[in-house]
Amino acid sequence: MFITRLIYCSELSGVDKDAITNILQVSRQKNAKAGITGMLLFNGVYFLQCLEGSRDAVNETYHRIVHDNRHSRPVLLTCEELSQRDFTDWDMAYVPWTAEIRSIVRCFSVDDEFDPYKLGAQSAIGLFRALRDRLPDNEFWSKPLQTA
Ligand SMILES: Cc1cc2nc3c(=O)[nH]c(=O)nc-3n(C[C@H](O)[C@H](O)[C@H](O)COP(=O)(O)O)c2cc1C
Known part of the structure; x- marks a missing residue:
């Protein structure tokens, strides 16, 4: 079964x-059972989420x-086959909005405001990887912290 990565915003x-x-x-809970990994970014208004897993599980989810x-206005940014996952350790890493996140997001955005509807697929992938690589594991990922 192919590994698939899907990114959408809403x-x-x-x-x-x-x-x-x-x-x-x-x-x-559901992702752990379905073998889905990924990351959810939320700034209090917009969601940007990456789902990775088997094609069937990603589609179903x-x-x-x-x-x-x-949520509303879901827009698919990309859905493609992968040779390997980016997020092996996280059933769904959560990235709450902070000044540090904002500065990382700015590198991938056309303007200062975070608007995932204006994000290209490659920028979205780059953003998720930057968040994964630059943020400390234990603090951010597993806890639902403040959102704005
Ligand atoms: C922004 C957002 C992200 C979500 N991400 C996931 C997810 O990664 N996996 C998942 O199973 N459900 C996710 N959900 C929740 C599902 O929409 C759904 O409520 C949940 O899976 C329970 O579905 P069920 O009641 O049909 O079992 C998300 C919902 C929202 C609004």
């Missing part, structure tokens, strides 16, 4: 940004996610 809708705690808890009414 916008928080109809719920408070504290909903992220529940989203992450359920996501991690993405279809579930796009029907979730806690």
